[in-house]
Amino acid sequence: VARDPVDAGFDALMGRLDHPMIIVTTAAGEVRSGCLVGFHSQCGIDPPRFALWLSKGNHTYRIGVLCDTFAVHVPTAADRALAELFGADSGDGIDKFARCSWTRGPDDVPLLDACPTRFVGRRVALLDAGPDHVCLILEPISADVPAADGPDEWLMFRDVLGLPAGHPPTDRQRPT
Numbered sequence: 035v036a037r038d039p040v041d042a043g044f045d046a047l048m049g050r051l052d053h054p055m056i057i058v059t060t061a062a063g064e065v066r067s068g069c070l071v072g073f074h075s076q077c078g079i080d081p082p083r084f085a086l087w088l089s090k091g092n093h094t095y096r097i098g099v100l101c102d103t104f105a106v107h108v109p110t111a112a113d114r115a116l117a118e119l120f121g122a123d124s125g126d127g128i129d130k131f132a133r134c135s136w137t138r139g140p141d142d143v144p145l146l147d148a149c150p151t152r153f154v155g156r157r158v159a160l161l162d163a164g165p166d167h168v169c170l171i172l173e174p175i176s177a178d179v180p181a182a183d184g185p186d187e188w189l190m191f192r193d194v195l196g197l198p199a200g201h202p203p204t205d206r207q208r209p210t
């Protein structure tokens with residue numbers, strides 16, 4: 035089916051905007067989950083708030099709705115392989131956390147050792163306002179900003195634009 039012309043124009047415009055990617059992780063008990071996220075932004079200053087959107091097809095969404103605490107990592111271009119693990123593979127098929135190095139953080143949320151630039155946030159709202167992504171609003175409870183990483187090094191949207199997502203946005207969990 036051909037893409038609606040307005041939607042195609044919107045796609046082209048969004049494809050020209052660039053921003054850093056993030057890797058979001060969380061844990062419900064001993065079930066850990068995480069994915070590469072391009073839809074995100076600071077959305078409050080005082081008090082500080084951060085919004086990110088999880089695709090309803092993702093393992094991270096299905097675990098994330100059970101979770102209060104999330105880690106938001108800012109990978110650098112050197113973390114490309116980690117971004118592929120979290121963006122092109124799914125927790126539905128593999129244990130991502132058996133394939134990378136991590137440390138338990140607040141509420142057992144997994145902190146990725148390769149990405150020291152990160153914050154941990156508690157969910158204060160969940161908004162389902164669209165067909166394929168759900169918005170989580172986080173309140174930061176800790177933040178790590180090592181001097182070594184800087185904006186010139188972030189892994190950007192344009193760096194991973196062609197990466198095939200582990201779950202296309204049209205995927206949905208089907209009851210068995």
Ligand SMILES: Cc1cc2nc3c(=O)[nH]c(=O)nc-3n(C[C@H](O)[C@H](O)[C@H](O)COP(=O)(O)O)c2cc1C
Nearest residue numbers: 070072073088089092093094121123124125200201
């Ligand atoms: C460039 C790019 C941007 C992405 N943006 C998001 C996003 O904003 N939110 C989201 O939930 N998934 C996003 N994904 C998709 C997930 O990272 C991907 O489907 C992942 O494999 C899901 O893993 P999971 O099933 O273990 O949660 C993006 C993937 C790519 C390649």
